Amino acid sequence: MKRYQVAAIFENIADLLELSGAEPFRAGAYRRGARAVENLTEDLEKVTREGRLEEISGIGKALAQKIKEILTTGTCHFYEELRGKVPPGLTDLLEVPGVGARTARVIYERLGITNLADLKKAAEEHRLRDLPGIGAKKEGYFLEGINLLAGRGGRIPLGFALPLAQELAGRLRRLPGVERAEVAGSVRRHQETVGDIDLVAGTVDPRGLMEAFTTLPQVKEVLARDETTASLTVGPGWRVNLWAVPPQYFIQTWHHLTGSKEHNDRLQGLASGMGLKINEYGIFREEDWAQGENVPGPKPGQHSLRGTGEPRGSPEAGGPSALGTSAVGAGSELDTGEGSAMPWVGEGQASPAASRREASFVITSEKELYQHLGLPYIPPELREDRGEIEAAREGSLPVLVEEGDLRGDLHVHSTWSDGLGSIPEMAQAARRRGYEYLAITDHSKSLGIARGLNEEQLRQQMREIDRLNRSWEGFTILKGMEVDILGDSRLDIADDLLQELDLVIASIHTGFRQPAEQINRRLEGALKNPHVDIIAHPTGRLLARREGYSVDVDRLLELAARTGTALEINASPDRLDLCDQNARRAREYGIKLAIDTDSHSQAGLEDMKYGVAVARRGWLEKKDVLNTLELGDLKRWLNT
DNA sequence: GCCGTTTTCGGCCCGACTGTTTTCAGTCG
Ligand SMILES: Nc1nc2c(ncn2[C@H]2C[C@H](O)[C@@H](COP(=O)(O)OP(=O)(O)OP(=O)(O)O)O2)c(=O)[nH]1
Ligand SMILES: [Mg+2]
Ligand SMILES: [Zn+2]
Secondary structure, eight states: OHHHHHHHHHHHHHHHHHHTTOOHHHHHHHHHHHHHHHTOOSOHHHHHHTTOGGGSTTOOHHHHHHHHHHHHHSSOHHHHHHHHHSOTTHHHHTTSTTOOHHHHHHHHHHHOOOSHHHHHHHHHTTOSTTSTTOOHHHHHHHHHHHHHHHHOOOOEEHHHHHHHHHHHHHHHHTSTTEEEEEEEHHHHTTOSEESSEEEEEEESOHHHHHHHHHTOTTEEEEEEEOSSEEEEEETTTEEEEEEEEOGGGHHHHHHHHHOOHHHHHHHHHHHHHTTEEEETTEEEEHHHHHHHTTOOOOOSOOOTTTTSOOOTTOSSSOOSOSSSSOOTTOOTTOOOOTTOSSTTOOTTOOOOGGGGSOOSSOOOSHHHHHHHTTOOOOOGGGTTTSSHHHHHHHTOOOOBOOGGGOOEEEEEOOTTTTOSSOHHHHHHHHHHTTOSEEEEEEEBTTOGGGTOBOHHHHHHHHHHHHHHHHTOSSOEEEEEEEEEBOTTSOBSSOHHHHTTSSEEEEEOOSOTTSOHHHHHHHHHHHHHSTTOOEEOSTTOOBTTTBOOOOOOHHHHHHHHHHHTOEEEEEOOTTTOBSOHHHHHHHHHTTOOEEEEOOBSSTGGGGGHHHHHHHHHHTTOBGGGBGGGSOHHHHHHHHHO
16 A cells, blocks of 8 residues: 555656756656556565565656655655655646646746635736736636536446447437447546547548537537547536548557557657657658658648637637647538538648658557557556566566356345345346356345345345246356355354355455454455355445445455455446455465346346456456356365 | 666656747646
């Protein structure tokens, strides 16, 4: 857990360095260092003890020394010194759209402003417009931005974003002229929460596409729109961006906009080491690129709707680009006409400089793109610069688990406790999904609010399940329970009864405020109990609603590995617990993971995809996942 | 500050747009 503290300090140092006008690459080194520490799968303190810090890519002598210092003292001198020189409040100003380090610095140096409230006041009093590099327009944007910040929602949970994005992409796909429409950005990478929804379409009729997109029934507000990009909000203010590109650019642009930024960054670095250049328009040999520079053509930056003095965010005009990467080939005289092969490119049309070059290779799939860089295909879930490039180069990328590999669900509730579906109903839903087995794991008695089962009720339920299992073939209900881990680390149900169950899940539902020490003791009790097979939602976090209880994850993993206990990836979209990074750590410990929906209804079984998303982002292969086993093997595993 | 199938020094991802510039820096995706 210390690693987040170190990462936060490094991130902060990077901001403060930029604000102080330091060499940008030096600040960048701290940012890289922050990410390296955050993405470390090993226990940071262990790596430090063993003197292996400098083996981490991005950590050199200076950062290693600072990590040691932070681990022992909680901070470091350099950081404290920097905070003395640069008011730490200045980092808040960076939140304002259009305000970067440079601008924040000028504002501070000239006006002494160090917080958002003062910035707002200064903007209202028109004291910003006289500063160098700032005029009346920027001042207006800043003010607008500050006001927007207040009402800004947090990130969107994937459980909302993914279905919405797929629905929107599906609608776009059906429009005339659209050859492809796909989800990009963090949604495609299946991040647990996303900042916005990014969509890309390859079309011969961008204008028609934009018109249709901005008038979809879900649209709440159109924030910005020009001929090739649009940004709007749906639902409670969730932002959706669409880029339209000519069909021949689709793959490159889709890949570029899938990111992550860090992954793109690394790929581009890799390319330049190979004498190649890669951008959203194609892959270029350096020679070809240099040649292209001489290609005569219209000057870039002539979008007809740009710079018309429209207010920012006007639905009619773009204003300052709502989407930084501008769509390709927009011109003032768009020929949207009847299906010509290259409808976007024509004489006398303005197009950005880079897009006027002809790519050295024709790319028809992302796989080919990676091939040109000497790499195997890297699935979107891995594109985070968390070691996937190195693994790809070594040929050691994991073969990621897929939803189709799963043979059952091991954590499901029924009407016997707080579920909405009866046992037969849940079983039927599981069969419809093609599962071989389903574990019914209702709550235990101490969880009165969920109508937890006592010993007698559990025995009854077990008899009912036996009856049902005798009534069909090719499908098995496993007798299980989600046993509550009590405050004193005992389990809610006695061992002799647990022994009779096929499967025992243990989890914590109370005492969330207890200190880590106590939580870990409780988990330890469960892990050491020979009847406990799986720890459910091991950190207790609720996405965007509740921090987990404080638990020492490294200790938990160590003990789970030692006791041969599986850990859950709870697929319920508001849990996703373990998270991707912890799942990956668990895998490195050799721990088996169970991807479970924790369904309280038949529909809940469909949440499995979110659990699989977490598993894939955690680099899990089929063999790492308990419920990919066929029934016989699963039973053997449960009995050992 | 970090790093090396191009390097131990000199790079560090890339492109587009905007305002305010007098020819480009800052910001963003
Ligand atoms: N090469 C490059 N690509 C970028 C950069 N910033 C963003 N992109 C690309 C990759 C991103 O996935 C994509 C969309 O940008 P977003 O800001 O929406 O990021 P993303 O969707 O990854 O995360 P989010 O959840 O929206 O915050 O654009 C950059 O600095 N360089
Ligand atoms: Mg995004
Ligand atoms: Zn449950």
